[in-house]
Amino acid sequence: MARPTGLIATKGIELLTWGTPNGIKASILLEELKEAYGLEYTYQGINISQNIQKEPWFTAINPNGRIPAIVDHNNNDLAVFEGNAILGYLARRYDTKNLFSFPVDSDDYTRADSWIGWQHGGIGPMQGQANHFVRFTKEKIPYAIQRYVGETERLYGILDSRLADRDYVVGPGRGKYSIADIALVGWVNGLPFISVSHDQFPNVKAWLLRLWARPAVQRGFHIPSPPFFDPRQGLNAEQAARIAEDKKIVDAAKEQYGYKYQSP
Numbered sequence: 001m002a003r004p005t006g007l008i009a010t011k012g013i014e015l016l017t018w019g020t021p022n023g024i025k026a027s028i029l030l031e032e033l034k035e036a037y038g039l040e041y042t043y044q045g046i047n048i049s050q051n052i053q054k055e056p057w058f059t060a061i062n063p064n065g066r067i068p069a070i071v072d073h074n075n076n077d078l079a080v081f082e083g084n085a086i087l088g089y090l091a092r093r094y095d096t097k098n099l100f101s102f103p104v105d106s107d108d109y110t111r112a113d114s115w116i117g118w119q120h121g122g123i124g125p126m127q128g129q130a131n132h133f134v135r136f137t138k139e140k141i142p143y144a145i146q147r148y149v150g151e152t153e154r155l156y157g158i159l160d161s162r163l164a165d166r167d168y169v170v171g172p173g174r175g176k177y178s179i180a181d182i183a184l185v186g187w188v189n190g191l192p193f194i195s196v197s198h199d200q201f202p203n204v205k206a207w208l209l210r211l212w213a214r215p216a217v218q219r220g221f222h223i224p225s226p227p228f229f230d231p232r233q234g235l236n237a238e239q240a241a242r243i244a245e246d247k248k249i250v251d252a253a254k255e256q257y258g259y260k261y262q263s264p
Contacts, residue, residue, distance in 0.1 A: 004044045006057045009073055013041035013090075016061065017068040018048050019225055021186030022124070025083035026068040026090075028182050028220030033094050035216050045224030084120050087179040101179050102170070112170045112180040119183045123159075126151045127187055130194040134246050142253035149194055149250055150259050156191070156201050157263025159184070163203035167210060177211070185211050189221075189229060192239075195247035198231065205231075 007014055015030060017023040033039040046052045046067050054065045062069040062081035069081040072093075080089045091101035102108040130148035133141060159169075168175030169184065188208050191198060198205040208231055211217050221227040229235070235243065253259075 003050070004046060004052060005055075007061075007071060008044065009042040009071075011073045013039070014071045014073060015041055015043040015068065015223075016046050016053075016058065016070070017043060017224060018046050019221075019223075019227060020048070020067065021127075021190055022066075022083040023068045024186040024220050024223070024227075025182055026070060026086045027223035028185070028217050029087055029090050029100065029179060031216035031220045031223075032100050032182075032214075033090065036099050037094065037096070039094055043223055084116050084183055087116070087183060091179050100177065100182070102176075108170055108172070108176075112178055115169050115180045116183045119187065122155050123152065123184065123187050126155060127191070127194060131190070134194050134250060140249050140253075142256050145250055145253040146257045146259045149196065150254070150261070152191075152194060153196060153200070153261055154263045156196070156204060157261075159188075160201040160203045161263075163207050167207070169207075177214070181207075181211060185217065186221075189227070189231060192229070192235065192243060195243055195250045 004016070013030065015026055017027055027043065030039070030041045030043075034041065046058070048067060052058060053062070053067055058069075059065050061071060061079045064081065066081070068083055068086060069079060070086055070090075072078045072080070072089075075093070080086050091098075092104065095101045102112055126148055130145070130152045133144040133148055162169060166175040168177050169180040170176070170178055185208065188198075188204060198208065212230070212232055221230075229239070
C-alpha cells in the first residue's frame, strides 16, 4: 500500500485507520453496514509508526493527529474523529433499521452510550497505559505497571459481571449485538498483551469469541492488515514467550506494592 498523502475518494465514506483497538471500531461497523445495507466505503492505512497522522493533510481532518478518522463525502465532506464518535455518527446516519444500535429516544440508546463512555474513559486509557509500561518502556517502573494493570483488571471484572447472564453488553433480555460491543472488542482482543489472560474473565472470553464468529468482525479486524492476535487460534510461540517474560515483571511489581485484585 502506497504511503497516503491525502484523501483519495470523492464519494461515500473514506476511512483513515490503523490496526489498533480504536482503529478497528470504525472498520468493523463499516463492514457490518456494508453487509447489511450495501454501504460502500474506501479506506487508507495510516501507519502510525511513520507519523503519517501528524502530517498537515491529516491534521486538517483530525486536529488531534490520531486514528481513526472518517470523511463522509456524501455529507459535505464532514470529518469525524475519535472512534466512539465515529460509531455514533455512522449508527445515527446509516443504521436506519437500528440493526447495530438503538433508537435515539430509547433507554437502551442511553445505556449503550454509558457503556461506550465507560470504555472511552476507562478500559481504553487504563489498558493503553498498561500496554505502554509493560511492553514499550525501556525502564520498567513497578508502580506504574501494577497501577495500570491492576486498574485494567478491575475494569474487566466489571465487564465480566455485566456479561454473567448476557450475550451482549446492552439490549433487552440477553442483549443485542451493537456499537457498545464494537467499542470494546479491539481492546478486549488485546488483553493478553499486558499479561492478563482472557481465562481470568470467562464471561468476557465467551463474549469475545461470540463476536469473532461474525464475518464482518473478522473482516474489520483485517483492515488495513491482519490482526496481531486471533483468539480462536491462540498465541503463537513467540507471543507466548514474550508474554511469559512480561508476566514475571508484572507479578513482581504487584508483589512489591501489595496489589490484590478487587472489582469493582
